Amino acid sequence: MKTLVIIPSRLAATRLPGKPLLKINGLSIISHVVKRAEEANIGEVYVAAGDKEIVDDVEKNGGQAILTDTNHKTGTDRIYEAVNKIKKKDIELVMNLQGDEPIMNTNDIKNLQTKMIKTNSDLGTLASNISNQKILKNQNVVKVITSELLKDDNFPEAISFKRKLIDRAKNVYHHLGIYCYKLRTLKKFVSFKQSHNEINNKLEQLRALDNDIKINVALAKESPIGVDTEEDFVAIKKIMEYKNK
Numbered sequence: 743m744k745t746l747v748i749i750p751s752r753l754a755a756t757r758l759p760g761k762p763l764l765k766i767n768g769l770s771i772i773s774h775v776v777k778r779a780e781e782a783n784i785g786e787v788y789v790a791a792g793d794k795e796i797v798d799d800v801e802k803n804g805g806q807a808i809l810t811d812t813n814h815k816t817g818t819d820r821i822y823e824a825v826n827k828i829k830k831k832d833i834e835l836v837m838n839l840q841g842d843e844p845i846m847n848t849n850d851i852k853n854l855q856t857k858m859i860k861t862n863s864d865l866g867t868l869a870s871n872i873s874n875q876k877i878l879k880n881q882n883v884v885k886v887i888t889s890e891l892l893k894d895d896n897f898p899e900a901i902s903f904k905r906k907l908i909d910r911a912k913n914v915y916h917h918l919g920i921y922c923y924k925l926r927t928l929k930k931f932v933s934f935k936q937s938h939n940e941i942n943n944k945l946e947q948l949r950a951l952d953n954d955i956k957i958n959v960a961l962a963k964e965s966p967i968g969v970d971t972e973e974d975f976v977a978i979k980k981i982m983e984y985k986n987k
Contacts, residue, residue: 745785750817752792790824840919869915
């Protein structure tokens, strides 16, 4: 199935303004994500940018970017505009990669695409095992609760996504910021208004569940750090600079 990879990105992040253009090893975070997506080699890669500065940076570093409306409420709405502007023929799957996860495992990206094709799913995402209680309690880390235990060879449904866990739920995993949509499912998703659940929890994936769009979850081998805060940036910079030595 022909896949288009789109990375939504904007400068107006509330916790770490300008983060897509912060540099690690001389390259911006957004351009690192582009390189990762290209290494996965599952389809053409574009950045759906909310700002001209991001387009300029990506293109300067050899990537493809398209300018989108600054007022989108979510990354998914932004990528849908980009899909329509790019106008590629025969696209069946759209992979939405987060622009703030520069060390996402390329094999995990490939695995999600493979599972989507094998199972003919409408919408899929990734999650990893939770290694410590800090992650479980951290409300910046999104958790997904699945219908059954996650294994390498299954693709169960997500029951819910939460920032804060009130009870001791079973089958809780660290949700990773990556989605793969059938094109028609993406079109359906953006046609719905933001749900109360989505707005209250600041989790756009709840719009899908609230409108009876199933989300299947594949097990990721690694839990990449997302860059949400200054502390995240310092931590990820250390890791990437060490690997580059």
